[in-house]
Amino acid sequence: MQVDNVYIIYFSPVGHTRRVAETLGYALAERLGVPAFSMDMTKPAKRRETMSFAPSDVVLLAVPTYAGRVPNKLLPDLKACFRGDQTPAVAVVTFGNRNFDSSLTELRDVLEDDGFCVTAAAACACGHVFSKRIMPNRPDGTDQEQLVEMARQMAVKIKSVRSAAACPRPVIRGDAPVGPYYTPLKADGTPAHFLKAKPLTEEDQCDRCGLCVTACPMGAIDRRNPLNVPGTCIKCQACIAICPHGAKYFDDADFFSHVAYLEEHCQARQENEWFL
Numbered sequence: 001m002q003v004d005n006v007y008i009i010y011f012s013p014v015g016h017t018r019r020v021a022e023t024l025g026y027a028l029a030e031r032l033g034v035p036a037f038s039m040d041m042t043k044p045a046k047r048r049e050t051m052s053f054a055p056s057d058v059v060l061l062a063v064p065t066y067a068g069r070v071p072n073k074l075l076p077d078l079k080a081c082f083r084g085d086q087t088p089a090v091a092v093v094t095f096g097n098r099n100f101d102s103s104l105t106e107l108r109d110v111l112e113d114d115g116f117c118v119t120a121a122a123a124c125a126c127g128h129v130f131s132k133r134i135m136p137n138r139p140d141g142t143d144q145e146q147l148v149e150m151a152r153q154m155a156v157k158i159k160s161v162r163s164a165a166a167c168p169r170p171v172i173r174g175d176a177p178v179g180p181y182y183t184p185l186k187a188d189g190t191p192a193h194f195l196k197a198k199p200l201t202e203e204d205q206c207d208r209c210g211l212c213v214t215a216c217p218m219g220a221i222d223r224r225n226p227l228n229v230p231g232t233c234i235k236c237q238a239c240i241a242i243c244p245h246g247a248k249y250f251d252d253a254d255f256f257s258h259v260a261y262l263e264e265h266c267q268a269r270q271e272n273e274w275f276l
Protein backbone atom coordinates (compact mmCIF):
# COMPACT_ATOMS: atom_id res chain seq x y z
CA MET A 1 0.00 0.00 0.00
CA GLN A 2 1.23 3.51 -0.83
CA VAL A 3 1.69 5.54 2.37
CA ASP A 4 2.65 9.25 2.33
CA ASN A 5 2.12 10.47 5.91
CA VAL A 6 1.36 9.30 9.43
CA TYR A 7 -0.97 11.52 11.49
CA ILE A 8 -0.76 11.01 15.26
CA ILE A 9 -3.95 12.37 16.83
CA TYR A 10 -4.63 12.18 20.54
CA PHE A 11 -6.90 13.31 23.37
CA SER A 12 -4.75 13.39 26.48
CA PRO A 13 -5.74 15.56 29.46
CA VAL A 14 -2.86 14.41 31.70
CA GLY A 15 -0.30 13.28 29.09
CA HIS A 16 -0.04 9.47 29.28
CA THR A 17 -1.98 9.01 26.05
CA ARG A 18 0.17 11.60 24.25
CA ARG A 19 3.36 9.76 25.28
CA VAL A 20 2.03 6.41 24.09
CA ALA A 21 0.64 7.83 20.83
CA GLU A 22 3.81 9.70 19.92
CA THR A 23 6.16 6.82 20.74
CA LEU A 24 4.08 4.40 18.68
CA GLY A 25 3.28 6.85 15.88
CA TYR A 26 6.81 8.13 15.30
CA ALA A 27 8.17 4.56 15.36
CA LEU A 28 5.50 3.54 12.84
CA ALA A 29 6.34 6.47 10.54
CA GLU A 30 10.04 5.59 10.74
CA ARG A 31 9.31 1.98 9.77
CA LEU A 32 7.13 3.16 6.89
CA GLY A 33 9.76 5.73 5.83
CA VAL A 34 7.30 8.67 5.84
CA PRO A 35 6.93 11.90 7.85
CA ALA A 36 4.73 12.00 10.96
CA PHE A 37 2.57 14.88 12.20
CA SER A 38 1.37 15.05 15.79
CA MET A 39 -2.04 16.66 16.45
CA ASP A 40 -3.40 17.35 19.93
CA MET A 41 -7.22 17.32 20.07
CA THR A 42 -7.44 17.75 23.86
CA LYS A 43 -8.49 21.42 23.81
CA PRO A 44 -12.15 22.07 22.90
CA ALA A 45 -11.23 24.47 20.05
CA LYS A 46 -9.14 21.75 18.37
CA ARG A 47 -12.18 19.49 18.30
CA ARG A 48 -14.24 21.94 16.28
CA GLU A 49 -12.14 21.55 13.14
CA THR A 50 -13.06 18.91 10.58
CA MET A 51 -10.10 16.91 9.27
CA SER A 52 -10.18 14.86 6.07
CA PHE A 53 -7.64 12.20 5.22
CA ALA A 54 -6.55 10.53 1.98
CA PRO A 55 -6.23 6.79 1.27
CA SER A 56 -2.44 7.24 1.39
CA ASP A 57 -2.44 8.68 4.94
CA VAL A 58 -2.20 6.54 8.07
CA VAL A 59 -4.14 7.94 11.04
CA LEU A 60 -3.26 6.83 14.56
CA LEU A 61 -6.02 7.92 16.95
CA ALA A 62 -5.41 7.58 20.70
CA VAL A 63 -7.75 8.22 23.65
CA PRO A 64 -7.77 7.18 27.32
CA THR A 65 -10.24 4.62 28.68
CA TYR A 66 -12.90 6.17 30.91
CA ALA A 67 -15.23 3.72 32.71
CA GLY A 68 -14.23 0.97 30.32
CA ARG A 69 -15.21 2.94 27.20
CA VAL A 70 -14.17 5.86 24.99
CA PRO A 71 -14.75 9.04 27.07
CA ASN A 72 -18.45 9.63 26.41
CA LYS A 73 -18.20 13.44 26.20
CA LEU A 74 -15.63 12.99 23.42
CA LEU A 75 -17.77 10.72 21.26
CA PRO A 76 -19.73 13.45 19.40
CA ASP A 77 -16.45 15.17 18.44
CA LEU A 78 -14.84 11.91 17.30
CA LYS A 79 -17.86 11.32 15.10
CA ALA A 80 -17.92 14.87 13.70
CA CYS A 81 -14.22 15.78 13.36
CA PHE A 82 -12.71 13.08 11.17
CA ARG A 83 -13.37 11.99 7.62
CA GLY A 84 -11.48 9.05 6.19
CA ASP A 85 -11.53 7.92 2.57
CA GLN A 86 -10.78 4.25 3.12
CA THR A 87 -7.84 5.64 5.06
CA PRO A 88 -5.84 3.11 7.08
CA ALA A 89 -6.07 3.75 10.81
CA VAL A 90 -4.55 2.49 14.04
CA ALA A 91 -6.85 2.63 17.09
CA VAL A 92 -5.05 3.14 20.42
CA VAL A 93 -6.39 3.36 23.96
CA THR A 94 -4.57 3.84 27.23
CA PHE A 95 -5.90 2.60 30.55
CA GLY A 96 -4.92 3.00 34.19
CA ASN A 97 -3.97 -0.57 35.04
CA ARG A 98 -7.55 -1.70 35.81
CA ASN A 99 -8.96 -2.80 32.43
CA PHE A 100 -9.70 -1.29 29.01
CA ASP A 101 -12.92 -3.31 28.79
CA SER A 102 -14.69 -2.14 25.57
CA SER A 103 -12.86 1.12 24.85
CA LEU A 104 -10.68 -0.25 22.05
CA THR A 105 -13.55 -1.99 20.27
CA GLU A 106 -15.64 1.18 20.57
CA LEU A 107 -12.82 3.34 19.14
CA ARG A 108 -12.36 0.92 16.25
CA ASP A 109 -16.09 1.09 15.49
CA VAL A 110 -16.09 4.91 15.62
CA LEU A 111 -13.15 5.03 13.18
CA GLU A 112 -14.92 2.65 10.80
CA ASP A 113 -18.07 4.78 10.91
CA ASP A 114 -15.89 7.81 10.06
CA GLY A 115 -14.65 6.14 6.85
CA PHE A 116 -11.40 4.59 8.07
CA CYS A 117 -10.17 1.02 7.63
CA VAL A 118 -8.71 -0.02 10.97
CA THR A 119 -5.61 -2.07 10.27
CA ALA A 120 -4.30 -2.42 13.83
CA ALA A 121 -5.28 -1.65 17.41
CA ALA A 122 -3.47 -1.37 20.73
CA ALA A 123 -4.38 -1.00 24.42
CA CYS A 124 -1.55 0.33 26.57
CA ALA A 125 -1.39 0.23 30.34
CA CYS A 126 -0.41 3.53 31.98
CA GLY A 127 -0.45 5.18 35.35
CA HIS A 128 -3.98 5.81 36.64
CA VAL A 129 -4.65 9.55 36.75
CA PHE A 130 -6.76 9.06 39.90
CA SER A 131 -3.77 7.90 41.99
CA LYS A 132 0.00 8.30 41.97
CA ARG A 133 0.11 4.89 43.69
CA ILE A 134 -1.06 3.01 40.58
CA MET A 135 1.79 2.40 38.10
CA PRO A 136 3.05 6.00 38.33
CA ASN A 137 5.99 5.39 35.97
CA ARG A 138 4.15 3.82 33.07
CA PRO A 139 4.69 3.98 30.19
CA ASP A 140 8.15 2.83 31.32
CA GLY A 141 11.20 1.48 29.48
CA THR A 142 9.61 -1.94 28.91
CA ASP A 143 6.50 -0.26 27.48
CA GLN A 144 8.62 1.91 25.17
CA GLU A 145 10.34 -1.19 23.78
CA GLN A 146 7.00 -2.90 23.30
CA LEU A 147 5.57 0.14 21.51
CA VAL A 148 8.48 0.08 19.06
CA GLU A 149 7.89 -3.64 18.49
CA MET A 150 4.15 -3.00 17.94
CA ALA A 151 5.06 -0.33 15.38
CA ARG A 152 7.34 -2.77 13.55
CA GLN A 153 4.57 -5.39 13.30
CA MET A 154 1.97 -2.79 12.26
CA ALA A 155 4.27 -1.48 9.51
CA VAL A 156 4.82 -5.00 8.18
CA LYS A 157 1.06 -5.51 7.95
CA ILE A 158 0.41 -2.14 6.30
CA LYS A 159 3.20 -2.66 3.75
CA SER A 160 1.98 -6.16 2.90
CA VAL A 161 -1.48 -5.20 1.57
CA ARG A 162 -2.55 -3.51 -1.69
CA SER A 163 -5.05 -1.16 -0.02
CA ALA A 164 -6.46 -0.50 3.44
CA ALA A 165 -9.80 -1.93 2.31
CA ALA A 166 -8.02 -5.22 1.54
CA CYS A 167 -6.44 -5.27 4.99
CA PRO A 168 -7.97 -7.77 7.45
CA ARG A 169 -9.66 -6.03 10.38
CA PRO A 170 -8.03 -6.71 13.78
CA VAL A 171 -10.02 -9.05 16.00
CA ILE A 172 -10.13 -7.42 19.42
CA ARG A 173 -10.70 -9.77 22.36
CA GLY A 174 -12.57 -12.34 20.27
CA ASP A 175 -14.70 -9.63 18.60
CA ALA A 176 -16.91 -9.21 21.67
CA PRO A 177 -19.44 -6.39 21.17
CA VAL A 178 -19.14 -3.10 23.09
CA GLY A 179 -20.33 -3.68 26.66
CA PRO A 180 -21.83 -1.32 29.26
CA TYR A 181 -19.89 1.41 31.05
CA TYR A 182 -17.91 0.16 34.05
CA THR A 183 -19.53 1.06 37.40
CA PRO A 184 -16.87 2.47 39.73
CA LEU A 185 -16.87 0.81 43.14
CA LYS A 186 -16.22 2.12 46.62
CA ALA A 187 -13.73 0.47 48.96
CA ASP A 188 -16.57 -1.71 50.33
CA GLY A 189 -17.46 -2.95 46.81
CA THR A 190 -20.72 -0.98 46.46
CA PRO A 191 -21.22 1.52 43.58
CA ALA A 192 -19.51 4.89 43.91
CA HIS A 193 -21.47 7.93 42.72
CA PHE A 194 -19.28 10.89 41.85
CA LEU A 195 -20.60 11.96 38.46
CA LYS A 196 -21.47 15.41 39.80
CA ALA A 197 -18.16 15.99 41.64
CA LYS A 198 -16.17 19.06 40.57
CA PRO A 199 -12.69 20.24 41.56
CA LEU A 200 -12.44 22.68 44.45
CA THR A 201 -9.69 25.27 44.97
CA GLU A 202 -7.54 26.21 47.98
CA GLU A 203 -8.18 29.94 47.65
CA ASP A 204 -4.95 31.06 49.30
CA GLN A 205 -2.86 28.72 47.09
CA CYS A 206 -4.44 29.89 43.82
CA ASP A 207 -2.78 32.89 42.15
CA ARG A 208 -5.37 32.96 39.31
CA CYS A 209 -2.67 32.11 36.71
CA GLY A 210 -5.30 30.44 34.53
CA LEU A 211 -3.28 27.30 33.69
CA CYS A 212 -6.19 25.12 34.84
CA VAL A 213 -8.56 27.09 32.62
CA THR A 214 -6.51 26.34 29.51
CA ALA A 215 -5.81 22.72 30.53
CA CYS A 216 -9.47 21.77 31.01
CA PRO A 217 -10.55 19.77 27.92
CA MET A 218 -14.17 20.69 28.54
CA GLY A 219 -13.60 24.45 28.91
CA ALA A 220 -15.45 24.02 32.21
CA ILE A 221 -13.47 26.47 34.38
CA ASP A 222 -14.39 30.17 34.48
CA ARG A 223 -11.61 32.25 32.87
CA ARG A 224 -12.36 35.34 35.03
CA ASN A 225 -12.52 33.32 38.24
CA PRO A 226 -10.84 29.86 38.17
CA LEU A 227 -12.44 28.99 41.50
CA ASN A 228 -15.72 28.75 39.65
CA VAL A 229 -16.39 25.58 37.58
CA PRO A 230 -19.71 26.17 35.82
CA GLY A 231 -19.17 23.62 33.02
CA THR A 232 -19.16 19.82 32.88
CA CYS A 233 -16.29 18.14 34.74
CA ILE A 234 -15.19 14.76 33.34
CA LYS A 235 -12.85 14.06 36.29
CA CYS A 236 -9.86 13.85 33.92
CA GLN A 237 -7.55 15.44 36.56
CA ALA A 238 -5.93 17.85 34.05
CA CYS A 239 -6.49 20.87 36.31
CA ILE A 240 -4.97 19.08 39.30
CA ALA A 241 -1.98 17.82 37.30
CA ILE A 242 -1.15 21.22 35.82
CA CYS A 243 -1.54 23.46 38.90
CA PRO A 244 1.97 24.47 40.05
CA HIS A 245 0.65 25.29 43.55
CA GLY A 246 -1.42 22.14 44.17
CA ALA A 247 -4.46 24.36 44.62
CA LYS A 248 -7.06 22.17 42.90
CA TYR A 249 -8.49 19.11 44.62
CA PHE A 250 -11.56 16.89 44.91
CA ASP A 251 -13.27 16.36 48.26
CA ASP A 252 -15.99 13.91 47.16
CA ALA A 253 -16.24 10.95 49.58
CA ASP A 254 -17.36 8.46 46.91
CA PHE A 255 -14.52 9.54 44.61
CA PHE A 256 -11.95 8.99 47.38
CA SER A 257 -13.48 5.64 48.21
CA HIS A 258 -13.21 4.58 44.55
CA VAL A 259 -9.56 5.65 44.50
CA ALA A 260 -9.00 3.51 47.61
CA TYR A 261 -10.70 0.60 45.83
CA LEU A 262 -8.44 1.01 42.80
CA GLU A 263 -5.33 1.30 44.94
CA GLU A 264 -6.21 -1.97 46.62
CA HIS A 265 -7.30 -3.95 43.55
CA CYS A 266 -5.22 -2.60 40.64
CA GLN A 267 -1.62 -3.08 41.74
CA ALA A 268 -0.78 -6.13 39.58
CA ARG A 269 0.97 -4.99 36.41
CA GLN A 270 -1.40 -5.24 33.43
CA GLU A 271 0.05 -6.13 30.03
CA ASN A 272 -0.18 -4.07 26.88
CA GLU A 273 -2.22 -5.81 24.19
CA TRP A 274 -2.18 -5.28 20.48
CA PHE A 275 -4.22 -6.71 17.65
CA LEU A 276 -3.34 -7.02 13.98
Ligand SMILES: Cc1cc2nc3c(=O)[nH]c(=O)nc-3n(C[C@H](O)[C@H](O)[C@H](O)COP(=O)(O)O)c2cc1C
Binding pocket: 011, 012, 013, 014, 015, 016, 017, 018, 064, 065, 066, 067, 068, 069, 094, 095, 096, 097, 098, 099, 100, 126, 127, 128, 129, 130, 182, 234, 235, 236, 237
Ligand atom coordinates in the same frame (compact mmCIF):
# COMPACT_ATOMS: atom_id res chain seq x y z
C1 LIG B 1 -12.97 9.47 34.44
C2 LIG B 1 -11.91 8.41 34.30
C3 LIG B 1 -12.25 7.09 34.17
C4 LIG B 1 -11.26 6.11 34.03
N1 LIG B 1 -11.64 4.81 33.84
C5 LIG B 1 -10.69 3.85 33.69
C6 LIG B 1 -11.06 2.49 33.47
O1 LIG B 1 -12.23 2.14 33.32
N2 LIG B 1 -10.06 1.56 33.41
C7 LIG B 1 -8.74 1.89 33.57
O2 LIG B 1 -7.90 0.99 33.58
N3 LIG B 1 -8.36 3.19 33.70
C8 LIG B 1 -9.30 4.17 33.76
N4 LIG B 1 -8.92 5.49 33.89
C9 LIG B 1 -7.48 5.82 33.86
C10 LIG B 1 -7.05 6.40 32.50
O3 LIG B 1 -7.56 5.62 31.44
C11 LIG B 1 -5.52 6.44 32.37
O4 LIG B 1 -4.93 6.99 33.50
C12 LIG B 1 -5.12 7.20 31.11
O5 LIG B 1 -3.84 6.81 30.73
C13 LIG B 1 -5.16 8.70 31.27
O6 LIG B 1 -4.78 9.34 30.08
P1 LIG B 1 -4.16 10.81 30.01
O7 LIG B 1 -2.97 10.85 30.94
O8 LIG B 1 -3.75 10.95 28.58
O9 LIG B 1 -5.22 11.77 30.43
C14 LIG B 1 -9.88 6.48 34.04
C15 LIG B 1 -9.54 7.83 34.19
C16 LIG B 1 -10.54 8.79 34.30
C17 LIG B 1 -10.13 10.23 34.41
